[in-house]
Amino acid sequence: MEKKLQDLKKTFMSEMDNVKDSQFLADLKKKYLGRKGELTGILKEVKDMASEEKPRVGKLANEIKEELTEVFNKTEKIIKNKGDQAIDFDPTMPGTKRQTGHLHPSTIVQQEVEDAFVSMGFSVYDGPQLESDYYNFTALNIPEEHPARDSHDTFWLEQNWLLRTHTSNLQVRMLEKHGAPFRGIFPGRCFRYESTDASHDHTFFQLEGLMIDKGINIGNLIATMKSLLSAVFNTDVDVRLRPGFFPFVEPGFEMDIKCLVCEGKGCSVCKQSGWVELMPCGMVHPEVLKAGGVDPNEYSGFAFGLGLTRLVMMKYRIDDIRLLESGDLRFLKQF
Amino acid sequence: MYLSLNWVKNWLKLPKDISAKQLALDLTMSTVEVEEVIDQAAMLDKIVVGKIKEITKHPNADRLQVCQVDIGETTSKIVCGGSNLTKGMLVAVAQIGSQVRWHGEGELVTLAKAKIRGVESNGMIAASTEIGLGDLFPVKDENEILDLSAHKVKSGQPLSEALGLNDIIIDIDNKSINHRPDLWGQYGLARELAAIYKIKLKEYAVADLTPQSKGKLKVTVTDKKNCFRYLGLAISGVKVIESPLWLKSQLQAVGIRPINNIVDVTNYILYELGQPLHAFDNRQIANNNIEIKQAQKGESFVTLDGEKRKLPEGALMIADSEKYVALAGIMGGQNSEISQDTTDIIIEAANFRDISIRHTSVVLGLRSESSARFEKSLDPVIAETAIKKAAQMILELCPDAVVASQLVDVNNNPFKEVSLQVPEALINNRFGVVIPTADIKDILKRLQFEVSYKAKTFNIKVPSFRATKDISIPEDIVEEVARIYGYDNIQAQLPIVTLQEPRANIAYQAGRDIKRWLALSQLYNEVYTYPFTDQGWVKKMNLDIIQHIKLKNAVSPEQGYLNLSLLPNLLKRAEENMRWYEEFRIFELERVFDKSSKGVYHTEKSKNKFLPKQDKVLAGVEVSKQTQEQLFLSIKGLISSMMSYWGIDWNTERINLSYAKAAYQIKYQENVLGYFGILDSGLFDSGGAKVNVGFWQEDFTLLIKYIGQAPKFRQLPKYPSINRDLAVIVDKDLNWQEIENEVLKVSPLMQHIEPFDIFVGQSIGDDKKSIAFHLEFRSDDRTLLAEDIDKVMENIVEILQKKFQAVRR
Known part of the structure; x- marks a missing residue:
């Protein structure tokens, strides 16, 4: 009898393992635990057994019944929770449109560049776009009649005001206000009096950077820009310096970036040279430091003028600069 | 500015292993920016000297002749229309594959074998203008071909070699020599090349003059x-x-x-x-x-x-x-x-x-x-x-x-001799690498500076051709040494600096935040517009152009004034986008320029003169198919959310704007932060679409001064609240705010009141409206019972009836 009970348990357990759905489960319940089920049958037999065996076998039979019931209930729960049949939706149907607005691509790139600089300990500043001759030119070592003014086609306004031709107008303003040491960037809108075509616009964005501290050198400028551009382009970039003349830096440089399209092998983007001109930069001229009230014997520093608009065009391969200020939503919704 | 390599060879011998391309790169890396390398000989490629051996008439054309031309190893048959052709003449023969300009005009074309009026021609006998030599050999008659008989040339010789036109020309960007008067001549450029390649430069020698007669000048x-x-x-x-x-x-x-x-x-x-x-x-x-x-x-x-x-x-x-x-x-x-x-x-x-x-x-x-x-x-x-x-x-x-x-x-030469004392440490500190003293000295000498070295300082005499403006401070010497030593030799090293205190920049942070908020949560698209105001819209909006700042030199008359508001340009852009979209929202955050107010930026060191105000403004335009009322509520809702995002407890007041159907100020206490409203629909050309246009504009620079503190935490409610609805009929022109104020005063149990339906119709009378609203009641110290609320509701109805003759529906 005891063996019978143990066998019953064994076959029940192995059948339970194969339960796939509730129908099968119901059949099993009927087969083992139902009124005419096998276990019920054994229990009935126990009644007729000799009395000295009865308590022991009865106890075992009840234990097994409880055990089987428990296993059954657990399985039933699992099977039931499986819920309905799986449904196959059409995954090729377009989803319901979740509308969203869009930031301007220049804003997106500007914020990326700002974040990279901020993580290197630079602060972000802003200043006037309508500017005086003094801060746009004279304070930057570009006095009146200086030939360097030729390359700054300027929009002039009443009272000899002008629209700033570069974000460098903030160099002396910021030094006057904050003094040295200083680490800041000034992104913003600049203007040049020139006619527009696919690669020129009279309104464009620059991001000026200025770092003044003790013992700043050219190697610091290269390393800072290399780290930063690598962060912006999300790849290890290579840069090089070559001489460039800007009256507010000495020495002055043009910084080139190794062509990201051909990796320096030469292609149409870099005019086969392997390098793309990226930005003017240099060590801040002592006259500019003096104009900002900083002692050039104690401090030195670097400045650079990153062409944000150019960066945006490079990043998204935009071939017409005029799209940026067109307000055309067919363009702006792409970003 | 062009550099001619043949020209500079008068004074120096360029290293043989340096190609023109390499030389251009070396110049670019050390001195000036090279734009292009032009190889003269390449322009005359496949053009050789020929001798006319025989001339016969062209069988099919009166003005053409067929020539047998000796071009060295072979003889070529060429059809030619030259008016000055004679037997024995030395000419320039452009062979198949050479580049010519037909009759000296138009684009360069590559010569191919051709049949001219039935006779095969192997190239052409060229006129000077056809091979770019018109300036050297001016033509007197248009059909005249280039006659080289007077020159010492041999048939078969490449023309470039025969005429010595084998120069390499380096085109230098003038911008890069603005500060270098000495580089505006070939000798100055030769001096640079000598310094770069460490080669000898011949002195520029001139003889003294002896007058033959005594004129009186x-x-x-x-x-x-x-x-x-x-x-x-x-x-x-x-x-x-x-x-x-x-x-x-x-x-x-x-x-x-x-x-x-x-x-x-x-x-x-x-x-x-x-x-x-x-x-x-x-x-x-x-x-x-x-x-x-x-x-x-x-x-x-x-x-x-x-x-x-x-x-x-x-x-x-x-x-x-x-x-x-x-x-x-x-x-x-x-x-x-x-x-x-x-x-x-x-x-x-x-x-x-x-x-x-x-x-x-x-x-x-x-x-x-x-x-x-x-x-x-x-x-x-x-x-x-x-x-x-x-x-x-x-x-x-x-x-x-x-x-x-x-x-x-x-x-009356006013330029004094320039002598500079440059500490060696300055050069090395700026460079970031130690350059051997001897190298520094050598570089400066090659650039023709006189140098002596004592007590770790260079005493430098600047040559007169660099002393007029170019070199005047020790930093200039740093550049001279560094560029010849080579910027490639600089070691990139991140600066080691002292940490600075963070500087909070609310304007910057708030600007970034609100742009994201508008774009990502409010379906607004950010646009950038020019600083020049759209005069068409200024007129339509009945704004006064005289109050705008005028440009002295505008790119076009339409772009002659600066923005005083962002709305004219935004509305213009909105109109343009109607071609592609029926509904959309756009915004911009930029500066506008107001000459009637003094701004915060001074104009010079003395700091007592100021530029006009140029605050940043945040403005938006919504084009929508909603009714005017729905659109009004949508924009009002936008402003409310924006103000609560910034923690500004604002109020509003109706104003008149010439271009608006309805407009309202955005105020914080007595300060006007901006305005919003619905545009007069007659002004907007929607291209036939039935839309309404809403607008808003805020003085962002002013507004950020009132950005509030972070919200304070309130305990979560301990007891449940009870909600009731109520609808009343009141006069049509009664403002919701008045109802809300009265209802909130009725009982401390009132937590919140919010309208959800407004009905207007003849059934309730032409001058009436029905307003339905939700009411929320809660107590902080017990669970409310229905009876508590019933009593309050009665009071509310009573008060509304007393104050506004409201009738419960």
Whole structure:
């Protein structure tokens, strides 16, 4: 009898393992635990057994019944929770449109560049776009009649005001206000009096950077820009310096970036040279430091003028600069 | 500026293993920016000298002939229409594959084998203009082919070699030599190459002049402030003729059109030394008298290009004792220019003040090779070298010519010798790498600085050609050393600095946040517009253009004024987008310019003058198919959310705007932060679409001053609240705010009240409206019972009835 009970348990357990759905489960319940089920049958037999065996076998039979019931209930729960049949939706149907607005691509790139600089300990500043001759030119070592003014086609306004031709107008303003040491960037809108075509616009964005501290050198400028551009382009970039003349830096440089399209092998983007001109930069001229009230014997520093608009065009391969200020939503919704 | 490698070979031997491309790169990395390398020989590739052996008539064309041309190893059959063809003539044969310009016009084409009127032709016999040599060999008749018989050339010789047209020209970006007057001549560029390649540079030697006759040339410098030096020399017995080929081709190589021997010599020196010269016809100089003085108000002068020019007051002029004869440093006068029959000349080599020349040239809008150099601040020392060299060349070109005066030299050179003491540490600290002392010394010497070294300091004497403006401070020496040593040798190293205190920048942070918020949560698209206001919309909106800041030089009249509001441009952009979209939202955050208010930015160091106000404004436009009321509520909701995002407890008040159907101010206490409203629909061209346009604009610079503290935490409710709804009929023009204020006062249990339906209709009377609203009640110390609320509801109805004659529905 005891063996019978143990066998019953064994076959029940192995059948339970194969339960796939509730129908099968119901059949099993009927087969083992139902009124005419096998276990019920054994229990009935126990009644007729000799009395000295009865308590022991009865106890075992009840234990097994409880055990089987428990296993059954657990399985039933699992099977039931499986819920309905799986449904196959059409995954090729377009989803319901979740509308969203869009930031301007220049804003997106500007914020990326700002974040990279901020993580290197630079602060972000802003200043006037309508500017005086003094801060746009004279304070930057570009006095009146200086030939360097030729390359700054300027929009002039009443009272000899002008629209700033570069974000460098903030160099002396910021030094006057904050003094040295200083680490800041000034992104913003600049203007040049020139006619527009696919690669020129009279309104464009620059991001000026200025770092003044003790013992700043050219190697610091290269390393800072290399780290930063690598962060912006999300790849290890290579840069090089070559001489460039800007009256507010000495020495002055043009910084080139190794062509990201051909990796320096030469292609149409870099005019086969392997390098793309990226930005003017240099060590801040002592006259500019003096104009900002900083002692050039104690401090030195670097400045650079990153062409944000150019960066945006490079990043998204935009071939017409005029799209940026067109307000055309067919363009702006792409970003 | 063009650098001719043949030209600089007069003074140095370039390393053989350096290609033109490499040389261009080396120059770019150490000195100036190279734009292009032009290989003259490549332009004349597959063009050779040929000798005409036989000429026969073309069978099918009267004006064409068929020539057998000896081109060295073979003989070629070529069809030709040249009017001057003769047997035995030496000609230029453009072979198959060469590049020519048909009749000297249009684009370059590559020659292919062709049948001309049925006869095969292997290339062409070229006219000078067809192979880019029109300046060297001017044509007299349009069908004339280039006759090389007078030259020492052999058939079969490549033309470039035969004529010595094998120069390599390096095109240098003028912008990159703005600060280097010494690089505006071939010799200066040779000096740089010598320094870069560590090669020997021949000294620029000139002989002294011996006058053959004693002419009376008198020079008076009246304006000493602007004329630093003036050298004059008379030469008589010159014969004005075409220059020899070597001179013509050298000038042509650097882009200068040969004119005649005298003018060509002055241009040659200009390009060799960077020193402009001028030659006067001595017949036209009254009394051998030259005076340098300023133009008076209202005078005019005819320059040698035939233009009569109104002279700016103070323009520096060259005069004789009767009249002006040249616009100093810019252009000569028509009255004294060299002509075919000129025999006696006066050569001028002068040095004028950069600012004076630049000013006059800008005012007149007249730039020349000469003015471009003077405005860079030339070295007065070179003028003497230049005039001596010019005289020497003219004497060589005109065997009968003699020096006919003393070399008159009025020298007021204001430039002092520049000596600099440069600590070695400055160079190394700026560079970030230690350069051996000997290397520094060597580099400076190669650049012709005089250097001595004592107590870790370089004592440097700057050569005069670098001392006019270019090199004046120790930092300039850092650059000289660094660029020749090579920027590639600098070690990139991140700066080691002291941490700085963070500087909170609310404007920056708030600007970034709100842009994201508008774009990502409010379906707004960010647009950028120009700073120039759209005048069409300014007019439509009935704004006063006079209040806008006017540009002195606008790119076009439509872009003549600066924005005083962002709305005109945004509305213009909205209208344009109607072609593609029926509904959309756009916004912009930028500065606008208000001349009626003083801004915060000062104009100069003294800090007592200020620029006009140029606050940033945040503005948006919504184009929507909703009803005007729905759109109004949508924009009101936007402003509310924005203000609560910033923690600004705002209020509003109706205002009149000429362009709005309805408009309301955004106020914080008594400060007006902006306004919003619904545009007068007649103004907006929607292209036929049934839309309404909402707008809003905030003074962002002002608004961020009122951004509130972070919200304070409130305990979560301990007891449940009870909600009820109520609908009342009231007068149509009763503001919701009044109802809300009254209801909130009724009981401390009132937590929140919010309208959800407004109904207007005849059934309740024309001047009435029905407002339905949700009410939320809660107590902080017990669970409310229905009876509690019933009582409060009764009170509410009672109060509303008393105050507003409201009737419960």
